[in-house]
Amino acid sequence: MVKQRAAGGGPPRWWPDGPRTRRxxxxxxxxxxxxxxxxxxxxxxxxxxxxxxxxxxxxxxxxxxxxxxxxxxxxxxxxxxxxxxxxxxxxxxxxxxxxxxxxxxxxxxxxxxxxxxxxxxxxxxxxxxxxxxxxxxxxxxxxxxxxxxxxxxxxxxxxxxxxxxxxxTWSQELIVGTWVVAVVAVSELARSRREQWAKERAERAQAARRRADAERLRIARELHDVLAHSISVINVQAGVGLALLDSDPEKARAALTTIKAASKEALGEVRQVLGTLRAPGEAPRAPAPGLDRLPELVEQAAHAGLTVDVEGGAPRLPPGTDLAAFRIVQEALTNVVRHSGSRHARVRLAHDGGTLRLTVDDDGPATDGDAGGSGNGLAGMRERAAALGGTIDAGPRPGGGWRVLAALPLTAEEEDR
Known part of the structure; x- marks a missing residue:
C-alpha cells in the first residue's frame, strides 16, 4: 500500500526525519x-x-x-x-x-x-x-x-x-547451559556495543546540525547587518536624489554617487559572506571589518544626512570581538537613520575593568513609533554580544532620544595590548 505523503509534497508521514533516514x-x-x-x-x-x-x-x-x-x-x-x-x-x-x-x-x-x-x-x-x-x-x-x-x-x-x-548427566546439561548462556552474553555484548555506536553517531549528527545552525545564524546576522545598513543609506540617498533631480542636479549626482559606492561595498561584503558557503574551510579573501573602519561608517552616515561624533577609543581586539563591535555600531547607526528624526548621533568607546563599552546615542524623536529599530536588528546585536559573553541594553534616553549600550568582555591579555 502506498503511504500518504504529507501536505505540500514533503516526505511521507512515516519518515520522521525526511527521506534520508528511517526508523x-x-x-x-x-x-x-x-x-x-x-x-x-x-x-x-x-x-x-x-x-x-x-x-x-x-x-x-x-x-x-x-x-x-x-x-x-x-x-x-x-x-x-x-x-x-x-x-x-x-x-x-x-x-x-x-x-x-x-x-x-x-x-x-x-x-x-x-x-x-x-x-x-x-x-x-x-x-x-x-x-x-x-x-x-x-x-x-x-x-x-x-x-x-x-x-x-x-x-x-x-x-x-x-x-x-x-x-x-546433569553435568553434561550444565555444560550445554553454560554454552547457551555464553551465546546470549556475546549477543547482548554486541547489542550493547551497537547501541553505543548508534548513540555516538546520533550525537555526532546532532553536533553537526548544531554547528550548521550556528553557522546559518552567523551568516544571517552578517547579511542582515550588511544589507540593512547599506540599503538604508541607499534609500535615503535615493529620496534625496529624486527630490533634487530637477532643482539641483549636482546634489542629485552626489546622491547617486553615494548610492553607487554604498551598493558596491554591500555587494563586496555579501560576496565575502556567501564565499564561506561556496568554499568551506578556505580563508576569506578580505579581512573581516572591525572598529578600524569606524570612519567609513561615519562617512556613510554623513552621506545619509546623519552627523556622527566619535569619542574615545578601543584597545586592539581579537577578530571576533572586533567584528561584533563594528556590527553593533553599524546596526545602531542604521536604526538612527531609519527610525529616528534626529540628524545627530554620538558614538562613545571606552574600556575599563576588562570590559569594552560601546554607547550610541541619538536625540530622537522616533519617526515611526520605534526609535530602536526592528526586532531583528536588536536581536542580532544581542546575539552577537551574548556569543562573546556580553550584553546589550537598548531603550529611551532620559530627556529624549534612544541609547544603545553594549558591554563586551575583554581578557587580561587583550586589555594589556
Whole structure:
C-alpha cells in the first residue's frame, strides 16, 4: 500500500526525519537509506558458506560418533539444510528464524543424529535476533533449546533413537547451559556495543546540525547587518536624489554617487559572506571589518544626512570581538537613520575593568513609533554580544532620544595590548 505523503509534497508521514533516514527495528536504530538497503539484502554468501560448513562438519561428526548415533540420511540432510537455510532471512524475520532454527535443531537431536555444528545455527539466529532488538524472543528460543535437549537426554532417551542410548548427566546439561548462556552474553555484548555506536553517531549528527545552525545564524546576522545598513543609506540617498533631480542636479549626482559606492561595498561584503558557503574551510579573501573602519561608517552616515561624533577609543581586539563591535555600531547607526528624526548621533568607546563599552546615542524623536529599530536588528546585536559573553541594553534616553549600550568582555591579555 502506498503511504500518504504529507501536505505540500514533503516526505511521507512515516519518515520522521525526511527521506534520508528511517526508523526501523528497535528504537535506538536510525538507519540511512544505504544501511536500510544493506539490511534488506538477503545474506546469500554468508548463508551458503555456513551451510557448507554445517554439512561438512556434520559428516565428520558422524564418522567420529559412528555406532553411538544414528547415521546421516536424507532426512538428516534435509534438517541440516532447513536449519542453515533459515538463516537467509535472519535480518528480515529474526524472531521467526530463531524459533525455526531451534525447532529444526531439536528435531535433529530427537532423531538421534550425530551432534555437530548444527547447534551453531541457533547461536547465529540468536545473535541476529538480539542485535535487531528482539531480546526476549532470543532468550526464549535458546531456553527452549536447552530445556528440549535436557528433556531428550534425561527423560526421552529410552523411546527416541538411537536404540540402546543411555541417559545423559546433569553435568553434561550444565555444560550445554553454560554454552547457551555464553551465546546470549556475546549477543547482548554486541547489542550493547551497537547501541553505543548508534548513540555516538546520533550525537555526532546532532553536533553537526548544531554547528550548521550556528553557522546559518552567523551568516544571517552578517547579511542582515550588511544589507540593512547599506540599503538604508541607499534609500535615503535615493529620496534625496529624486527630490533634487530637477532643482539641483549636482546634489542629485552626489546622491547617486553615494548610492553607487554604498551598493558596491554591500555587494563586496555579501560576496565575502556567501564565499564561506561556496568554499568551506578556505580563508576569506578580505579581512573581516572591525572598529578600524569606524570612519567609513561615519562617512556613510554623513552621506545619509546623519552627523556622527566619535569619542574615545578601543584597545586592539581579537577578530571576533572586533567584528561584533563594528556590527553593533553599524546596526545602531542604521536604526538612527531609519527610525529616528534626529540628524545627530554620538558614538562613545571606552574600556575599563576588562570590559569594552560601546554607547550610541541619538536625540530622537522616533519617526515611526520605534526609535530602536526592528526586532531583528536588536536581536542580532544581542546575539552577537551574548556569543562573546556580553550584553546589550537598548531603550529611551532620559530627556529624549534612544541609547544603545553594549558591554563586551575583554581578557587580561587583550586589555594589556
Amino acid at each position: 526501523h527495528g528497535p528504537p535506538w536504530r536510525n538507519r540511512s537509506d544505504e544501511e536500510e538497503a544493506r539490511g534488506n539484502r538477503l545474506p546469500w554468501a554468508s548463508t551458503a558458506v555456513f551451510t557448507v560448513f554445517v554439512l561438512v562438519g556434520s559428516h565428520f561428526s558422524a564418522r567420529n560418533q559412528q555406532g553411538h548415533r544414528v547415521p546421516l540420511d536424507a532426512y538428516a540432510v534435509a534438517l541440516l539444510l532447513l536449519t542453515s537455510g533459515l538463516l537467509l532471512w535472519r535480518r528480515r524475520h529474526p524472531v521467526f528464524v530463531v524459533f525455526g532454527t531451534t525447532a529444526a535443531t531439536l528435531a535433529y537431536a530427537a532423531a538421534g543424529y550425530p551432534y555437530g555444528p548444527v547447534f551453531l545455527a541457533v547461536a547465529v539466529a540468536c545473535f541476529s535476533a538480539v542485535v535487531e532488538g528482539h531480546r526476549r524472543a532470543a532468550w526464549t528460543a535458546v531456553g527452549l533449546l536447552w530445556a528440549g535437549h535436557a528433556l531428550i537426554a534425561l527423560l526421552l532417551y529410552g523411546v527416541l533413537p538411537p536404540a540402546g542410548d543411555t541417559a545423559g
